[in-house]
Amino acid sequence: MISYDKKLLENTYLVNEAKSLETSGFISQEQVAAIKNNFTALKTQDNLFIRICLFLLGSILYLSICGAIGFLGLNSFNSDSDTSMSILIFIFGLTGFLTTEFILVRTKNYFGNGLDDSFIIGMQIAFNGLILFFNNSDMVFCFSIFSISTLCYFRYLHLVSLLASYISVIALLFFIFIDYIHYGAEILPFILFFFGIGSYLFSKKITSKIKTPYYSAGILLISNLGLILTYLSMNYFIVRELSNEINSSRGEIPMAWLFYSFTILIPLFYLFYSIKTKNKPMLWIGGLTMAFTVFTIRYYHHIMPTEISLTLAGIILFSIAFLAIRKLKMKESGITFLPDRFEPSNSLLNIETLASASQFGIQTEDQTTDSPMDFGGGGFSGGGAGESF
Numbered sequence: 480m481i482s483y484d485k486k487l488l489e490n491t492y493l494v495n496e497a498k499s500l501e502t503s504g505f506i507s508q509e510q511v512a513a514i515k516n517n518f519t520a521l522k523t524q525d526n527l528f529i530r531i532c533l534f535l536l537g538s539i540l541y542l543s544i545c546g547a548i549g550f551l552g553l554n555s556f557n558s559d560s561d562t563s564m565s566i567l568i569f570i571f572g573l574t575g576f577l578t579t580e581f582i583l584v585r586t587k588n589y590f591g592n593g594l595d596d597s598f599i600i601g602m603q604i605a606f607n608g609l610i611l612f613f614n615n616s617d618m619v620f621c622f623s624i625f626s627i628s629t630l631c632y633f634r635y636l637h638l639v640s641l642l643a644s645y646i647s648v649i650a651l652l653f654f655i656f657i658d659y660i661h662y663g664a665e666i667l668p669f670i671l672f673f674f675g676i677g678s679y680l681f682s683k684k685i686t687s688k689i690k691t692p693y694y695s696a697g698i699l700l701i702s703n704l705g706l707i708l709t710y711l712s713m714n715y716f717i718v719r720e721l722s723n724e725i726n727s728s729r730g731e732i733p734m735a736w737l738f739y740s741f742t743i744l745i746p747l748f749y750l751f752y753s754i755k756t757k758n759k760p761m762l763w764i765g766g767l768t769m770a771f772t773v774f775t776i777r778y779y780h781h782i783m784p785t786e787i788s789l790t791l792a793g794i795i796l797f798s799i800a801f802l803a804i805r806k807l808k809m810k811e812s813g814i815t816f817l818p819d820r821f822e823p824s825n826s827l828l829n830i831e832t833l834a835s836a837s838q839f840g841i842q843t844e845d846q847t848t849d850s851p852m853d854f855g856g857g858g859f860s861g862g863g864a865g866e867s868f
Contacts, residue, residue, distance in 0.1 A: 480633050481693065482584050483521060490518040491590060492692045498525075521590035533593025540594075541578075541601045545571045561612075568609045575602030584635065599637050603627050618658075621651040632697065641697050645704050649674075657725065664725050665733070671712035672741075678705030703760050706749065710768045713741035716775040742772050 481488070494515055501511045524530040552567045579598045589595040603624075610623040628644035631637050652670060656663030682702035689695065711717050715738040722732050732738070749765030752758070773792070782788070 481636065482580060482634050483590060483636075484588075487519060487521050487588060488590070488693065491520040491523060493518055494520045495523075521588045523589075523591045524593050530591070530593040530596070534596045537594040537597030538601065541575060541597055544574060544578075545601075545605075548574065565609060565612055568605055568612060572602050572605030572609060575599070575605060579635070590636075595635070596637070596639065599631055599635055600639065603631060603640065603643070617654045618651060621647045621654065625651065636693060636697070638696060638700055641700055642704070645678075645701065649708065664722060668712050668718050668738075672709055675705045675708030675710075675712060678702070678708065680705075699760070703764060706761060706764050707768075710745045710749075710764075710771075713738055713745065714771065714775060715739050715742045716771075716778060742775055746772050 497506065497511045497514045500506045501508060524533060548570055549567055552563070552570070575598045579595060579602060583589045583592075583595045583598060606627050607620065607623050611620050614620075624647035625644050628640040628647065631640040632644060649671065652674065653667065656667045656670060660666075679702050682698045682705065686695075686698055689698070715735065718738050719732050719735075723729050746765050746769035749761050749768060753761035753765055776782075777788070783791075
């Protein structure tokens with residue numbers, strides 16, 4: 480199913496793991512260079528900024544090719560015919576597929592390079608646009624996105640396609656319950672809540688069964704998306720605003736106390752459970768959801784003036800940070816206060832060194848200073864003793 484050469488793909492993950500170990504200080508740069516020389520890998524781009532630039536460049540290239548094909552096609556066919564337009568859209572998608580499959584992947588060996596991203600995404604837009612051209616149903620369009628994006632993920636291990644596939648499933652559930660199920664709007668938050676929990680539990684269960692690292696990043700993405708969906712589906716702000724938008728009304732929603740409870744308890748559960756299980760992504764998600772919980776409460780209830788609430792929040796955060804530092808500073812495993820060895824911290828160390836040098840006048844490199852005591856001569860090893868009195 481995977482389009483890439485399995486050996487090159489394994490070497491790519493091996494080289495990436497070597498880079499991670501070099502960043503954490505376990506191996507040297509010479510060892511990483513030796514691994515790169517001995518194992519031929521796919522052409523990837525780790526720099527996000529360069530990858531975005533290559534994506535923009537590839538998008539311009541893809542649009543130029545489609546523009547040339549469209550110009551020739553409109554001159555050859557009847558421009559007013561729906562059939563001619565659908566054929567052109569199909570050719571656009573086919574061009575993206577053939578370019579990705581036979582040039583970027585099999586010939587150039589691009590994997591997460593930026594150029595391949597533009598053609599993979601452009602191909603999906605063209606094919607989904609073709610489906611929408613013949614049938615403008617929301618459910619059909621969502622199912623089309625799910626099918627094509629899922630195939631692109633399993634074919635090219637493209638995480639953006641997996642993200643689109645997951646969002647399309649959520650949209651598909653939304654349209655099903657809103658349009659075809661009685662009281663669907665009332666039970667939809669609970670359906671999405673259990674779907675998010677199921678996504679997280681499924682990703683955890685399948686992790687232990689996977690023997691290759693190809694899909695590890697995708698499983699982690701599904702796990703984190705499940706956590707985010709679990710919270711957002713029961714967040715009071717999301718549920719109330721979406722319910723009022725669907726029902727064209729304003730006001731309180733039924734069982735508001737339940738959604739308020741989940742809005743507060745879910746982030747707390749994420750924080751405590753992540754610390755217990757040493758789950759770093761869940762810890763980050765717990766912090767972000769807690770911030771959104773504060774926003775939700777402040778949006779509807781102005782309990783105290785803004786300056787007092789900010790001061791009180793600062794005191795609480797300082798207390799939590801102080802207690803966490805005291806508890807974690809002596810730990811050497813799991814979640815600790817020690818620097819993460821897998822995160823580059825040289826820039827912070829350099830800033831600290833420069834700050835110390837600027838404050839205390841520390842010499843950052845060896846410099847020769849004039850000694851107040853002027854020693855004499857000495858031709859060999861004497862402490863300034865010459866050959867004559």
